[in-house]
Amino acid sequence: MADTHLPGALWTQRADLAALVAALDPAGAGLVRYVGGAVRDTLLGIAVKDIDMATPLEPPAVIEQLAAAGIRSVPTGLAHGTVTALLAGGPVEITTLRRDVSTDGRHATVAFSQSWQEDAARRDFTINALYADPRDLAVHDYFGGLADLDARRLRFIGDAEQRIREDYLRILRYFRFQARFGSLPADPVAEAACSALAPGLKGLSRERIASELLLLLALPDPAPTVARMADLGVLAVILPEADPATLPPLIAAEAAHGIAPAPLRRLAALLPADPPLAEQIAARLRLSIAQRKHLALVAARTIPEEAARPLAYRVGREAALDRLLIGGASMAPLQGWDIPQFPLKGGMIVARGVSAGPEVARLLRAVEARWVAEGFPDEARVMVLLDAELAGRSDPV
Template identity: 45%
Template sequence: MKRKSGLLERLADRRGLERIWNILPEARLVGGSVRDLLVGMPVHDLDLATPEPPEDVQRRLEQAGIRVFPTGLSHGTVTAVLDGTPYEITTLRRDEQTDGRHAVVVWTRDWAEDAARRDFTINAMSLDREDRLHDYFGGQQDLCDHRVRFVGNAALRVEEDALRALRFFRFHARYGEGVPDLEACTAISQRLELIAGLSAERIASEIQRILVGPRLAETITDMIRVGLLDVILPRPDPVFLGRLLGCDGPVDPLLRLFALCHESSDELGQRLKLSKGDQTKLRMWAAAAPVLRLDQAEDDLRRLRVLYSLDGLLARSWLEQAERLGAPDPQWNGFRSRLASLPQPEFPLSGKDAIAQGLRPGPQMGEWLRAGRDWWIANGCLPDREACLAYLGART
């Protein structure tokens, strides 16, 4: 008989979990929650698996007065919400057919069979309500050894879902050490053509997770070594990314992505189907202007604050620092503090002021306001409303 693991005692609050177990006593915690309990990391999502079909799971929970959402019935998943906390509950299953992106699944009551379809051994463990750990593929030992391995045949796991090629490097960065698993790297390098079948959105989501993860420089090097990075990104430049990382800049996935592909930012945004907002940021960072200098006067900084967003300027300052130094620098930190501490300048005139001067809405009003704003900016964004009105009155 299995001994209790003591893992459940590490959960700060398991009242919701106990309530689910009273309804679904055969359910177990699975995946990332078990893995992170073992390594002592914070657990944010409590996902469960159960032998009962999803329709039965939903019916039992609803009969107990629990809100349930059928978030993925085709894959056996419902989400129960207790006291505002979601619990994803998935029926045990096996993959009957896969095409590298989607799987046809059938339900099973065999826990080992369900574990066998998972990606990595460290994600294939489960924990029952008696606090007993079930580990079919040596995931606990792999965690202790800081080793990330695919469950079973690595080549088959990649063929089932090519996104696992990227996930492997994300998990190795967080839970592994040293040289990545050879079988995994071989399987990935020999199946790079499968990446073309993935959606741009899935690739973008995974690469941005990698970019905010630990040991990023090593991870990028490992991905280049197997040929993966060149398949998913246009003309990556790990050297410039390394210079940005050397500055101890913000953990910003888009900024790091730009640094990695700064010479092909337009192509990058289109290939990964980034949002319009993100593509606008990439274009700003790639443009020749604005030019940032450490000795810029307060008037110049106020002009920058009017013409560009503060977030965009701060990001650009990190890129400038990466290009010029590639290392931490108190002067650049001081420049960013000056820039951020300035009150946001606001042009003091509006359409109401134009109407008060006898102008009607239309091109003439727009020209009047633009002339005033241009003069206001040229004077360091300092003139107040009366000064702007006096300037415009003198022009007419």
């Protein structure tokens, strides 16, 4: 199990991590290991973002030993055995080895364990159940995760249906990890379990579903995976309005223009061109107010090329770009163009003899509308537009 070693990635050489290991395992008895994504991604040569550690030490002992070594910690999840060490290089989550006592499809009740294999057995996928000793970087693999990693194969640990029944979110995690790390053909056992148990997703919080969906859509090319989710009946449970066929053209357009993936843009592309419906879906997914507004704006789809700059001025460059991309329109109107600032101020109108108040605001709006319609001319032209508005007023100054 320990014939493979992590390559000497920079993060493994951090002095603060060495101090953390020394605090938790001063005698070198093997009481702490790196686990999960940091191990998996290092083996794949991918940059590591978060570092997690596992230990048979229970949370009170972890907190006490960190404090004795002068390392600050936060009890971020004591019920599940997690303590976060606050290090100079970034926080590290340290979780006590666990085994599941009971699960209900959303939450698990756990008991602490002294067995690394018991802890590995409760994880979702074999490639996420890899541990590495921080002293010699030897990798410990209990369920064939190394072979699966080499084959780009995503498998549940143990019985796929049982793992899903423990937490139905694992269905969405399966497709996200398949899109990120897997290759086709996918594991038929895993796909069959996801398809059969997809209705269980209805019992999850909408926030958890939205989070996983947006993480999937943020990946470089989730289109084949989204299409497969539709084929297996999974997408219809979480997003029945979605049309997977709209995603490949958008991803191609992003690549052609060198524009980074944006999950909300891709979500908007999946939905019908119906802003009120998009807003309803955003509310259903419990998206933030800002996300709801953006989704509704972008869902409107195509705009005439001449309307791109006025739209960008009104709703922002990002929303306008998203609509152009989704609609397959030219990016030319917004390339190299900075949104201008309206040069007319209320004080300039007052200086023309207009009393401060609602009439100033009305004139500002009227001149601004003409300024936008004329393609954002310079200040001299704005003053001509103001003169025209003043000349056409019927009310006394």
